Amino acid sequence: MPFMSVKFNLQKRVKLAQGLWMFYWLSVIVGISIFSLGIFFKIELRKRSEVMDNSESHLVPNLLILVGMLACGLNAFGGKMCHDALDPIKFSKMKPMLKPFMLLSCGFSMLLLLVALLCFLMQFSIYLTLAEGLKNTIRFYKDTDTPGRCFMKRTLDITQIEFRCCGNNNFRDWFEVQWISNRYLDMSNDVVKDRVLSNVEGKYLMDSVPFSCCNPGSPRPCIQHHLTNNSAHYDYDHRTEELNIWTRGCREAVFSYYSSIMTSIGVLIIITIILESMDVAGLKYLSTSLETMTDPENPECESEGWLLEKGFKETFADVLTKLKTLGRANQVQEGGDAPESLGVKCIPEQLAICTYRCK
Structure with missing residues (x-):
């Protein structure tokens, strides 16, 4: 039916x-x-x-x-x-x-x-x-003069502005890398020299973030430098005050x-x-x-x-039967006649190992 x-x-x-x-x-x-x-x-x-x-x-x-x-x-x-x-x-x-x-x-x-x-x-x-x-x-944010990395700064800045995010996990990721190129640092300045010399790898690290991390909706002018230094800004406490930078990570x-x-x-x-x-x-x-x-x-x-x-x-059973038939079509029963389509020829000397009956 x-x-x-x-x-x-x-x-x-x-x-x-x-x-x-x-x-x-x-x-x-x-x-x-x-x-x-x-x-x-x-x-x-x-x-x-x-x-x-x-x-x-x-x-x-x-x-x-x-x-x-x-x-x-x-x-x-x-x-x-x-x-x-x-x-x-x-x-x-x-x-x-x-x-x-x-x-x-x-x-x-x-x-x-x-x-x-x-x-x-x-x-x-x-x-x-x-x-x-x-x-x-x-x-590689600072490597704007290095071939293959010239546009990384622009791409990341646009990404942070567009998605309203900062850093990878959060804004503190910028504290762990030198994101300002040495060509823009005054190495004769004592403060700069002290920061570079105080780091084991000779990097200029600081608690700052790029401008693209700033939240334009904040009523306060953007604080992007010395984020963890309360004395650097008037009426500021980084532990309690809501920061005027994006706190969400870009990832x-x-x-x-x-x-x-x-x-x-x-x-x-x-x-x-x-x-x-x-x-x-x-x-x-x-x-x-x-x-x-x-x-x-x-x-x-x-x-x-x-x-x-x-x-x-019944249809499912027919499908299984057809699949089994297809599987058996590629096998030759042991002791059966060799199909002509296979072109199998037995040699009398190989009767001990031949699986087909010789004619």
Whole structure:
């Protein structure tokens, strides 16, 4: 007995074909959206590539661009098939392509599921990439004259201003590195010399942060130098007063931004999988309802459509049987005749080790 069978007449078949046509073109629009989001995500990653440690994070946007293009092509073809399905001549031509197309659509849905999982799982990789990349960018912030690092300062300043953040974990990360180049330090100044000589590595460290860490919404002029020295500023206590710099770390801020993008894309892909499943199910109903018409020359006749030709258990058992048959086809029973297609020839001297019966 067919699984989930439905009776169809001409009106129902026409409505099903029209509805499927709309669903397929809706899937094309979703595919364009996935393609556009892939490009957008790739641009966003490239904009901050200097604060990221590697290029593995581009795997997700590249896959999004690929599946977006495939979704547009497959669903446009599916819409064309649904449009031509009610024409007997055109249906006879496209009938051999129905089964391969539905199998291809199922495979594409599996690819979409893989991409959706990557959108959620790769977020941890983005987090680690940002952590290492921001750490290196802060360390090389001062190297504006070094090839390959010339724009790190600008990129990090723009990132801190745009995401309202400071440092990697927090603003105290700037206290651990020399972020002012020696070319801008007056080495003849006693204070500067004392700071450099007091450090084991000869670095000029101070409790200050770059201007990009300042919060423009603070009513007080930005305090970016001597942040932990209460006597350096009037009416100031760094332990109790809310600082007028951003206290949130850039790793958390940027990761939150990328995470929201990847989560939104993952949800959109799950919606696309549901749409693709509905398209395949509808196409199966349409094709079976056209094949089972009692009088193909009379379009008004009734027909029956189904998802599976047999019950679910019987179909599952048939699939297992076919898989076992395929597995056995590659094996030759011990002591059996050697197939001619294998071209196996036994030599009498090798009877002791030959597994086939010689003729």
